[in-house]
Amino acid sequence: MGQREGRDGGVTRLQADDATVLGRGAALLGCGGGGRVDHMVSALRLALGDRTVPVVDLDDPGLVSVAAVGLVGSTTVLEEKMPSGHELPDALAAVERWTGVRADAVVAAQIGGVTGPAAALTAHASGLPLVDADLVGRAAPRIDQLSVFVGAMPSVTAAASTTSGLRIVVDAPDPHDLETVWREAVSHSGGWAAFAIGPLPVALLRERAVVGSVDRAMRIGRASDGARDAEHLAARIGGRVVAQGRVVDVGRGGDALAFVHSSMAIRDDRTGAVARVEAGSEYVHCLVDGLPVASTPSVITVVDARSLEPVATDRTRVGNELAVLVLPSAPWWWADPRRTERVAPRAYGVDADVVPEGIA
Structure with a gap:
Protein backbone atom coordinates (compact mmCIF):
# COMPACT_ATOMS: atom_id res chain seq x y z
CA MET A 1 0.00 0.00 0.00
CA ALA A 217 -12.30 5.90 3.75
CA MET A 218 -8.83 4.43 3.33
CA ARG A 219 -9.37 1.92 6.11
CA ILE A 220 -12.73 0.86 4.65
CA GLY A 221 -11.21 0.61 1.19
CA ARG A 222 -8.38 -1.59 2.40
CA ALA A 223 -10.62 -3.77 4.55
CA SER A 224 -13.15 -4.34 1.77
CA ASP A 225 -10.52 -5.71 -0.58
CA GLY A 226 -10.69 -9.49 -0.55
CA ALA A 227 -13.97 -9.82 1.35
CA ARG A 228 -15.58 -13.20 0.65
CA ASP A 229 -19.23 -12.28 1.06
CA ALA A 230 -21.47 -9.58 2.51
CA GLU A 231 -21.14 -10.79 6.10
CA HIS A 232 -17.36 -10.90 5.79
CA LEU A 233 -17.36 -7.44 4.20
CA ALA A 234 -19.54 -5.99 6.98
CA ALA A 235 -17.32 -7.49 9.67
CA ARG A 236 -14.17 -6.13 8.04
CA ILE A 237 -15.47 -2.56 7.66
CA GLY A 238 -17.14 -2.32 11.07
CA GLY A 239 -20.76 -2.69 9.99
CA ARG A 240 -23.57 -5.23 9.97
CA VAL A 241 -25.82 -6.84 7.38
CA VAL A 242 -29.50 -6.07 7.98
CA ALA A 243 -30.86 -7.80 4.87
CA GLN A 244 -29.63 -9.94 2.02
CA GLY A 245 -31.68 -11.41 -0.78
CA ARG A 246 -33.57 -10.77 -3.98
CA VAL A 247 -35.26 -7.46 -4.78
CA VAL A 248 -39.01 -8.03 -5.13
CA ASP A 249 -40.23 -4.47 -5.60
CA VAL A 250 -38.86 -1.07 -6.66
CA GLY A 251 -40.75 2.23 -6.86
CA ARG A 252 -39.45 5.65 -7.89
CA GLY A 253 -40.74 9.21 -7.90
CA GLY A 254 -39.77 12.84 -7.34
CA ASP A 255 -39.09 14.58 -4.05
CA ALA A 256 -38.68 18.28 -3.24
CA LEU A 257 -35.97 17.73 -0.61
CA ALA A 258 -33.87 14.91 -1.99
CA PHE A 259 -34.76 15.48 -5.69
CA VAL A 260 -35.64 11.80 -6.15
CA HIS A 261 -37.36 9.22 -4.00
CA SER A 262 -37.29 5.46 -4.29
CA SER A 263 -38.39 2.50 -2.24
CA MET A 264 -37.02 -1.02 -2.57
CA ALA A 265 -38.18 -4.28 -0.99
CA ILE A 266 -35.85 -7.25 -0.47
CA ARG A 267 -36.89 -10.71 0.68
CA ASP A 268 -34.15 -11.96 2.98
CA ASP A 269 -32.79 -15.33 1.86
CA ARG A 270 -31.82 -16.27 5.38
CA THR A 271 -34.95 -15.41 7.35
CA GLY A 272 -37.72 -14.84 4.83
CA ALA A 273 -38.25 -11.36 6.30
CA VAL A 274 -39.02 -8.46 3.97
CA ALA A 275 -36.73 -5.46 4.25
CA ARG A 276 -37.78 -2.12 2.79
CA VAL A 277 -35.18 0.54 2.06
CA GLU A 278 -36.29 4.13 1.47
CA ALA A 279 -33.96 6.39 -0.47
CA GLY A 280 -33.60 9.91 -1.70
CA SER A 281 -30.37 10.59 -3.54
CA GLU A 282 -28.89 8.22 -0.92
CA TYR A 283 -30.24 5.33 1.15
CA VAL A 284 -32.00 6.92 4.11
CA HIS A 285 -34.18 4.50 6.09
CA CYS A 286 -34.50 0.73 6.44
CA LEU A 287 -37.24 -1.43 7.98
CA VAL A 288 -37.37 -5.21 8.39
CA ASP A 289 -40.87 -6.68 8.59
CA GLY A 290 -42.12 -3.18 9.34
CA LEU A 291 -39.70 -2.49 12.20
CA PRO A 292 -37.12 0.31 11.76
CA VAL A 293 -33.56 -1.00 11.95
CA ALA A 294 -31.46 1.84 10.55
CA SER A 295 -31.65 5.43 9.32
CA THR A 296 -29.56 8.43 8.59
CA PRO A 297 -27.21 9.67 9.94
CA SER A 298 -26.03 6.03 10.04
CA VAL A 299 -24.33 4.92 6.83
CA ILE A 300 -26.70 2.67 4.88
CA THR A 301 -25.04 1.16 1.84
CA VAL A 302 -26.22 -1.51 -0.58
CA VAL A 303 -23.89 -3.89 -2.40
CA ASP A 304 -24.32 -6.58 -5.02
CA ALA A 305 -24.49 -9.87 -3.11
CA ARG A 306 -21.97 -11.53 -5.45
CA SER A 307 -19.50 -8.85 -6.55
CA LEU A 308 -19.86 -6.78 -3.34
CA GLU A 309 -19.74 -3.63 -5.48
CA PRO A 310 -21.82 -0.69 -4.18
CA VAL A 311 -25.16 -0.26 -5.95
CA ALA A 312 -26.54 3.25 -6.54
CA THR A 313 -30.11 4.09 -5.56
CA ASP A 314 -31.10 4.60 -9.20
CA ARG A 315 -29.69 1.24 -10.33
CA THR A 316 -31.66 -1.18 -8.19
CA ARG A 317 -33.92 -3.50 -10.17
CA VAL A 318 -36.39 -6.25 -9.38
CA GLY A 319 -34.51 -9.54 -9.36
CA ASN A 320 -31.19 -8.07 -8.19
CA GLU A 321 -29.53 -10.00 -5.38
CA LEU A 322 -28.36 -7.36 -2.92
CA ALA A 323 -27.14 -6.96 0.63
CA VAL A 324 -27.98 -3.97 2.83
CA LEU A 325 -25.16 -2.95 5.17
CA VAL A 326 -25.20 -0.42 7.98
CA LEU A 327 -22.06 1.31 9.26
CA PRO A 328 -21.84 3.70 12.22
CA SER A 329 -22.10 7.38 11.37
CA ALA A 330 -19.70 10.08 12.46
CA PRO A 331 -20.27 10.74 16.20
CA TRP A 332 -20.39 14.49 15.43
CA TRP A 333 -23.97 14.18 14.19
CA TRP A 334 -25.22 12.60 17.42
CA ALA A 335 -23.64 15.12 19.80
CA ASP A 336 -26.47 17.68 19.48
CA PRO A 337 -30.14 17.21 18.48
CA ARG A 338 -29.83 20.16 16.07
CA ARG A 339 -27.12 18.29 14.23
CA THR A 340 -29.03 15.03 14.12
CA GLU A 341 -32.12 16.80 12.82
CA ARG A 342 -30.18 18.21 9.86
CA VAL A 343 -29.49 14.69 8.53
CA ALA A 344 -32.54 12.86 9.92
CA PRO A 345 -34.80 10.98 7.46
CA ARG A 346 -37.28 13.89 7.28
CA ALA A 347 -34.46 16.14 6.06
CA TYR A 348 -34.38 13.85 3.02
CA GLY A 349 -38.13 13.84 2.51
CA VAL A 350 -38.75 10.50 4.28
CA ASP A 351 -41.41 10.70 7.00
CA ALA A 352 -39.70 8.62 9.67
CA ASP A 353 -37.93 9.11 12.99
CA VAL A 354 -34.21 8.69 13.46
CA VAL A 355 -33.18 5.14 14.37
CA PRO A 356 -30.48 5.15 17.07
CA GLU A 357 -27.35 3.25 16.16
CA GLY A 358 -27.08 -0.30 17.45
CA ILE A 359 -30.74 -1.21 16.90
CA ALA A 360 -30.77 -4.82 15.66
Whole structure:
Protein backbone atom coordinates (compact mmCIF):
# COMPACT_ATOMS: atom_id res chain seq x y z
CA MET A 1 0.00 0.00 0.00
CA GLY A 2 1.45 3.33 -1.08
CA GLN A 3 0.16 5.57 1.71
CA ARG A 4 2.30 5.93 4.81
CA GLU A 5 0.90 6.06 8.29
CA GLY A 6 1.76 8.37 11.16
CA ARG A 7 -0.19 10.59 13.57
CA ASP A 8 -1.78 7.84 15.66
CA GLY A 9 -1.80 5.49 12.68
CA GLY A 10 -3.63 7.90 10.37
CA VAL A 11 -2.75 8.49 6.75
CA THR A 12 -0.22 11.28 6.19
CA ARG A 13 -0.03 11.33 2.40
CA LEU A 14 -1.69 9.85 -0.65
CA GLN A 15 0.12 8.50 -3.67
CA ALA A 16 -1.01 6.92 -6.92
CA ASP A 17 -1.39 3.43 -5.46
CA ASP A 18 -3.85 4.81 -2.89
CA ALA A 19 -6.33 6.18 -5.41
CA THR A 20 -8.18 2.88 -5.85
CA VAL A 21 -8.32 2.27 -2.09
CA LEU A 22 -9.64 5.77 -1.40
CA GLY A 23 -12.20 5.38 -4.19
CA ARG A 24 -13.40 2.03 -2.85
CA GLY A 25 -13.97 3.48 0.61
CA ALA A 26 -15.59 6.63 -0.75
CA ALA A 27 -17.96 4.53 -2.86
CA LEU A 28 -19.17 2.58 0.18
CA LEU A 29 -19.55 5.84 2.15
CA GLY A 30 -21.57 7.24 -0.76
CA CYS A 31 -24.63 5.40 0.59
CA GLY A 32 -25.93 4.74 -2.91
CA GLY A 33 -25.36 8.34 -4.02
CA GLY A 34 -22.50 10.74 -4.58
CA GLY A 35 -21.74 9.58 -8.12
CA ARG A 36 -19.54 6.83 -9.50
CA VAL A 37 -15.92 7.15 -8.44
CA ASP A 38 -14.21 5.21 -11.25
CA HIS A 39 -13.28 8.08 -13.57
CA MET A 40 -12.15 10.37 -10.77
CA VAL A 41 -10.03 7.59 -9.28
CA SER A 42 -8.37 7.06 -12.66
CA ALA A 43 -7.74 10.79 -13.01
CA LEU A 44 -6.24 10.97 -9.50
CA ARG A 45 -3.96 7.99 -10.13
CA LEU A 46 -2.76 9.44 -13.43
CA ALA A 47 -2.24 12.94 -12.01
CA LEU A 48 -0.23 11.78 -9.03
CA GLY A 49 2.24 9.65 -10.96
CA ASP A 50 5.23 9.42 -8.64
CA ARG A 51 4.12 12.42 -6.55
CA THR A 52 2.09 12.57 -3.35
CA VAL A 53 -0.61 14.68 -1.70
CA PRO A 54 0.14 15.51 1.95
CA VAL A 55 -2.72 14.76 4.35
CA VAL A 56 -2.90 16.93 7.47
CA ASP A 57 -5.02 17.23 10.59
CA LEU A 58 -7.02 20.32 11.49
CA ASP A 59 -4.67 20.95 14.40
CA ASP A 60 -1.74 21.39 12.00
CA PRO A 61 -0.08 24.69 13.02
CA GLY A 62 0.29 25.74 9.39
CA LEU A 63 -3.45 25.94 8.79
CA VAL A 64 -5.34 29.21 9.04
CA SER A 65 -7.94 28.98 6.27
CA VAL A 66 -9.28 25.89 4.52
CA ALA A 67 -11.46 25.69 1.39
CA ALA A 68 -14.15 23.02 1.17
CA VAL A 69 -14.60 21.62 -2.34
CA GLY A 70 -17.14 19.37 -3.96
CA LEU A 71 -19.58 18.81 -6.79
CA VAL A 72 -23.19 19.94 -7.11
CA GLY A 73 -25.87 18.83 -9.55
CA SER A 74 -26.71 15.59 -11.31
CA THR A 75 -24.28 12.72 -10.82
CA THR A 76 -25.92 11.02 -13.82
CA VAL A 77 -24.97 13.95 -16.04
CA LEU A 78 -21.50 13.91 -14.45
CA GLU A 79 -21.01 10.35 -15.73
CA GLU A 80 -21.97 11.43 -19.24
CA LYS A 81 -20.21 14.81 -19.25
CA MET A 82 -16.87 14.16 -17.58
CA PRO A 83 -14.83 16.90 -15.88
CA SER A 84 -12.09 18.54 -17.89
CA GLY A 85 -9.92 18.74 -14.78
CA HIS A 86 -10.16 22.53 -14.51
CA GLU A 87 -13.54 22.92 -12.80
CA LEU A 88 -12.52 22.35 -9.18
CA PRO A 89 -9.25 24.35 -9.28
CA ASP A 90 -11.13 27.14 -11.11
CA ALA A 91 -13.80 27.24 -8.39
CA LEU A 92 -11.12 27.38 -5.71
CA ALA A 93 -9.26 30.16 -7.51
CA ALA A 94 -12.49 32.13 -7.97
CA VAL A 95 -13.43 32.07 -4.30
CA GLU A 96 -9.88 33.02 -3.32
CA ARG A 97 -9.94 36.00 -5.69
CA TRP A 98 -13.33 37.16 -4.45
CA THR A 99 -12.49 36.93 -0.74
CA GLY A 100 -8.84 37.89 -1.01
CA VAL A 101 -8.01 34.95 1.27
CA ARG A 102 -5.68 32.15 0.20
CA ALA A 103 -6.48 28.62 1.27
CA ASP A 104 -3.81 26.76 3.22
CA ALA A 105 -5.43 23.40 2.51
CA VAL A 106 -8.40 21.69 0.89
CA VAL A 107 -11.10 19.65 2.65
CA ALA A 108 -13.71 17.46 0.95
CA ALA A 109 -17.23 18.80 1.33
CA GLN A 110 -18.23 15.14 1.68
CA ILE A 111 -16.10 12.03 1.72
CA GLY A 112 -18.80 9.85 0.17
CA GLY A 113 -18.86 9.26 -3.57
CA VAL A 114 -16.89 11.08 -6.22
CA THR A 115 -16.14 14.12 -4.03
CA GLY A 116 -13.69 12.15 -1.87
CA PRO A 117 -11.13 11.48 -4.63
CA ALA A 118 -12.06 14.79 -6.33
CA ALA A 119 -10.91 16.72 -3.26
CA ALA A 120 -7.58 14.88 -3.32
CA LEU A 121 -7.22 15.72 -7.01
CA THR A 122 -7.99 19.40 -6.28
CA ALA A 123 -5.39 19.49 -3.52
CA HIS A 124 -2.81 18.04 -5.91
CA ALA A 125 -3.69 20.44 -8.73
CA SER A 126 -3.52 23.44 -6.36
CA GLY A 127 -0.32 22.38 -4.60
CA LEU A 128 -2.09 22.21 -1.24
CA PRO A 129 -2.43 19.54 1.43
CA LEU A 130 -5.67 17.63 1.92
CA VAL A 131 -7.28 17.79 5.36
CA ASP A 132 -8.18 14.49 7.00
CA ALA A 133 -11.80 15.52 7.53
CA ASP A 134 -14.98 16.33 5.63
CA LEU A 135 -18.32 18.03 6.28
CA VAL A 136 -20.67 15.01 6.28
CA GLY A 137 -18.85 11.75 7.00
CA ARG A 138 -20.74 10.11 4.13
CA ALA A 139 -22.71 11.57 1.19
CA ALA A 140 -25.56 14.08 1.38
CA PRO A 141 -27.67 15.59 -1.41
CA ARG A 142 -27.75 19.26 -0.41
CA ILE A 143 -25.15 21.89 0.37
CA ASP A 144 -27.15 23.26 3.30
CA GLN A 145 -26.72 19.86 5.02
CA LEU A 146 -22.97 20.31 5.39
CA SER A 147 -21.81 20.31 9.00
CA VAL A 148 -20.38 23.85 8.85
CA PHE A 149 -23.90 25.17 8.33
CA VAL A 150 -25.31 23.61 11.50
CA GLY A 151 -25.32 26.66 13.73
CA ALA A 152 -24.96 30.37 13.16
CA MET A 153 -22.63 31.75 10.51
CA PRO A 154 -22.29 35.43 9.59
CA SER A 155 -22.30 34.61 5.86
CA VAL A 156 -20.82 32.22 3.37
CA THR A 157 -18.87 32.93 0.22
CA ALA A 158 -18.73 30.21 -2.39
CA ALA A 159 -17.91 29.83 -6.06
CA ALA A 160 -19.14 27.31 -8.60
CA SER A 161 -17.52 26.51 -11.93
CA THR A 162 -19.60 24.79 -14.61
CA THR A 163 -18.54 22.61 -17.52
CA SER A 164 -19.31 25.49 -19.89
CA GLY A 165 -16.79 27.75 -18.16
CA LEU A 166 -19.36 29.82 -16.27
CA ARG A 167 -18.22 30.90 -12.80
CA ILE A 168 -20.79 31.87 -10.18
CA VAL A 169 -19.73 33.54 -6.94
CA VAL A 170 -22.34 33.88 -4.20
CA ASP A 171 -22.16 35.80 -0.92
CA ALA A 172 -25.09 34.37 1.01
CA PRO A 173 -26.29 35.01 4.57
CA ASP A 174 -28.09 31.67 4.50
CA PRO A 175 -26.89 28.33 3.07
CA HIS A 176 -30.41 27.67 1.75
CA ASP A 177 -29.94 30.65 -0.58
CA LEU A 178 -26.66 29.20 -1.79
CA GLU A 179 -28.33 25.86 -2.47
CA THR A 180 -31.22 27.49 -4.34
CA VAL A 181 -29.08 29.78 -6.51
CA TRP A 182 -26.63 27.09 -7.50
CA ARG A 183 -29.23 24.44 -8.26
CA GLU A 184 -31.10 26.82 -10.54
CA ALA A 185 -27.97 28.00 -12.32
CA VAL A 186 -26.46 24.54 -12.71
CA SER A 187 -29.66 23.10 -14.15
CA HIS A 188 -29.27 25.53 -17.09
CA SER A 189 -25.48 25.28 -17.38
CA GLY A 190 -24.52 21.70 -18.03
CA GLY A 191 -26.23 19.81 -15.21
CA TRP A 192 -23.37 19.80 -12.71
CA ALA A 193 -20.66 22.09 -11.38
CA ALA A 194 -17.64 22.09 -9.13
CA PHE A 195 -17.72 24.32 -6.07
CA ALA A 196 -15.46 25.78 -3.40
CA ILE A 197 -16.67 27.25 -0.09
CA GLY A 198 -14.64 29.65 2.03
CA PRO A 199 -11.80 29.67 2.61
CA LEU A 200 -13.14 28.88 6.09
CA PRO A 201 -11.33 29.68 9.35
CA VAL A 202 -9.69 26.54 10.68
CA ALA A 203 -11.12 27.36 14.13
CA LEU A 204 -14.64 26.92 12.70
CA LEU A 205 -13.73 23.60 11.12
CA ARG A 206 -12.27 22.33 14.37
CA GLU A 207 -15.73 22.78 15.89
CA ARG A 208 -17.86 21.61 12.97
CA ALA A 209 -15.95 19.26 10.69
CA VAL A 210 -16.16 15.48 10.78
CA VAL A 211 -12.54 14.52 11.49
CA GLY A 212 -10.65 11.47 10.27
CA SER A 213 -12.73 11.01 7.12
CA VAL A 214 -9.90 10.39 4.66
CA ASP A 215 -8.35 7.88 7.01
CA ARG A 216 -11.72 6.16 7.48
CA ALA A 217 -12.30 5.90 3.75
CA MET A 218 -8.83 4.43 3.33
CA ARG A 219 -9.37 1.92 6.11
CA ILE A 220 -12.73 0.86 4.65
CA GLY A 221 -11.21 0.61 1.19
CA ARG A 222 -8.38 -1.59 2.40
CA ALA A 223 -10.62 -3.77 4.55
CA SER A 224 -13.15 -4.34 1.77
CA ASP A 225 -10.52 -5.71 -0.58
CA GLY A 226 -10.69 -9.49 -0.55
CA ALA A 227 -13.97 -9.82 1.35
CA ARG A 228 -15.58 -13.20 0.65
CA ASP A 229 -19.23 -12.28 1.06
CA ALA A 230 -21.47 -9.58 2.51
CA GLU A 231 -21.14 -10.79 6.10
CA HIS A 232 -17.36 -10.90 5.79
CA LEU A 233 -17.36 -7.44 4.20
CA ALA A 234 -19.54 -5.99 6.98
CA ALA A 235 -17.32 -7.49 9.67
CA ARG A 236 -14.17 -6.13 8.04
CA ILE A 237 -15.47 -2.56 7.66
CA GLY A 238 -17.14 -2.32 11.07
CA GLY A 239 -20.76 -2.69 9.99
CA ARG A 240 -23.57 -5.23 9.97
CA VAL A 241 -25.82 -6.84 7.38
CA VAL A 242 -29.50 -6.07 7.98
CA ALA A 243 -30.86 -7.80 4.87
CA GLN A 244 -29.63 -9.94 2.02
CA GLY A 245 -31.68 -11.41 -0.78
CA ARG A 246 -33.57 -10.77 -3.98
CA VAL A 247 -35.26 -7.46 -4.78
CA VAL A 248 -39.01 -8.03 -5.13
CA ASP A 249 -40.23 -4.47 -5.60
CA VAL A 250 -38.86 -1.07 -6.66
CA GLY A 251 -40.75 2.23 -6.86
CA ARG A 252 -39.45 5.65 -7.89
CA GLY A 253 -40.74 9.21 -7.90
CA GLY A 254 -39.77 12.84 -7.34
CA ASP A 255 -39.09 14.58 -4.05
CA ALA A 256 -38.68 18.28 -3.24
CA LEU A 257 -35.97 17.73 -0.61
CA ALA A 258 -33.87 14.91 -1.99
CA PHE A 259 -34.76 15.48 -5.69
CA VAL A 260 -35.64 11.80 -6.15
CA HIS A 261 -37.36 9.22 -4.00
CA SER A 262 -37.29 5.46 -4.29
CA SER A 263 -38.39 2.50 -2.24
CA MET A 264 -37.02 -1.02 -2.57
CA ALA A 265 -38.18 -4.28 -0.99
CA ILE A 266 -35.85 -7.25 -0.47
CA ARG A 267 -36.89 -10.71 0.68
CA ASP A 268 -34.15 -11.96 2.98
CA ASP A 269 -32.79 -15.33 1.86
CA ARG A 270 -31.82 -16.27 5.38
CA THR A 271 -34.95 -15.41 7.35
CA GLY A 272 -37.72 -14.84 4.83
CA ALA A 273 -38.25 -11.36 6.30
CA VAL A 274 -39.02 -8.46 3.97
CA ALA A 275 -36.73 -5.46 4.25
CA ARG A 276 -37.78 -2.12 2.79
CA VAL A 277 -35.18 0.54 2.06
CA GLU A 278 -36.29 4.13 1.47
CA ALA A 279 -33.96 6.39 -0.47
CA GLY A 280 -33.60 9.91 -1.70
CA SER A 281 -30.37 10.59 -3.54
CA GLU A 282 -28.89 8.22 -0.92
CA TYR A 283 -30.24 5.33 1.15
CA VAL A 284 -32.00 6.92 4.11
CA HIS A 285 -34.18 4.50 6.09
CA CYS A 286 -34.50 0.73 6.44
CA LEU A 287 -37.24 -1.43 7.98
CA VAL A 288 -37.37 -5.21 8.39
CA ASP A 289 -40.87 -6.68 8.59
CA GLY A 290 -42.12 -3.18 9.34
CA LEU A 291 -39.70 -2.49 12.20
CA PRO A 292 -37.12 0.31 11.76
CA VAL A 293 -33.56 -1.00 11.95
CA ALA A 294 -31.46 1.84 10.55
CA SER A 295 -31.65 5.43 9.32
CA THR A 296 -29.56 8.43 8.59
CA PRO A 297 -27.21 9.67 9.94
CA SER A 298 -26.03 6.03 10.04
CA VAL A 299 -24.33 4.92 6.83
CA ILE A 300 -26.70 2.67 4.88
CA THR A 301 -25.04 1.16 1.84
CA VAL A 302 -26.22 -1.51 -0.58
CA VAL A 303 -23.89 -3.89 -2.40
CA ASP A 304 -24.32 -6.58 -5.02
CA ALA A 305 -24.49 -9.87 -3.11
CA ARG A 306 -21.97 -11.53 -5.45
CA SER A 307 -19.50 -8.85 -6.55
CA LEU A 308 -19.86 -6.78 -3.34
CA GLU A 309 -19.74 -3.63 -5.48
CA PRO A 310 -21.82 -0.69 -4.18
CA VAL A 311 -25.16 -0.26 -5.95
CA ALA A 312 -26.54 3.25 -6.54
CA THR A 313 -30.11 4.09 -5.56
CA ASP A 314 -31.10 4.60 -9.20
CA ARG A 315 -29.69 1.24 -10.33
CA THR A 316 -31.66 -1.18 -8.19
CA ARG A 317 -33.92 -3.50 -10.17
CA VAL A 318 -36.39 -6.25 -9.38
CA GLY A 319 -34.51 -9.54 -9.36
CA ASN A 320 -31.19 -8.07 -8.19
CA GLU A 321 -29.53 -10.00 -5.38
CA LEU A 322 -28.36 -7.36 -2.92
CA ALA A 323 -27.14 -6.96 0.63
CA VAL A 324 -27.98 -3.97 2.83
CA LEU A 325 -25.16 -2.95 5.17
CA VAL A 326 -25.20 -0.42 7.98
CA LEU A 327 -22.06 1.31 9.26
CA PRO A 328 -21.84 3.70 12.22
CA SER A 329 -22.10 7.38 11.37
CA ALA A 330 -19.70 10.08 12.46
CA PRO A 331 -20.27 10.74 16.20
CA TRP A 332 -20.39 14.49 15.43
CA TRP A 333 -23.97 14.18 14.19
CA TRP A 334 -25.22 12.60 17.42
CA ALA A 335 -23.64 15.12 19.80
CA ASP A 336 -26.47 17.68 19.48
CA PRO A 337 -30.14 17.21 18.48
CA ARG A 338 -29.83 20.16 16.07
CA ARG A 339 -27.12 18.29 14.23
CA THR A 340 -29.03 15.03 14.12
CA GLU A 341 -32.12 16.80 12.82
CA ARG A 342 -30.18 18.21 9.86
CA VAL A 343 -29.49 14.69 8.53
CA ALA A 344 -32.54 12.86 9.92
CA PRO A 345 -34.80 10.98 7.46
CA ARG A 346 -37.28 13.89 7.28
CA ALA A 347 -34.46 16.14 6.06
CA TYR A 348 -34.38 13.85 3.02
CA GLY A 349 -38.13 13.84 2.51
CA VAL A 350 -38.75 10.50 4.28
CA ASP A 351 -41.41 10.70 7.00
CA ALA A 352 -39.70 8.62 9.67
CA ASP A 353 -37.93 9.11 12.99
CA VAL A 354 -34.21 8.69 13.46
CA VAL A 355 -33.18 5.14 14.37
CA PRO A 356 -30.48 5.15 17.07
CA GLU A 357 -27.35 3.25 16.16
CA GLY A 358 -27.08 -0.30 17.45
CA ILE A 359 -30.74 -1.21 16.90
CA ALA A 360 -30.77 -4.82 15.66
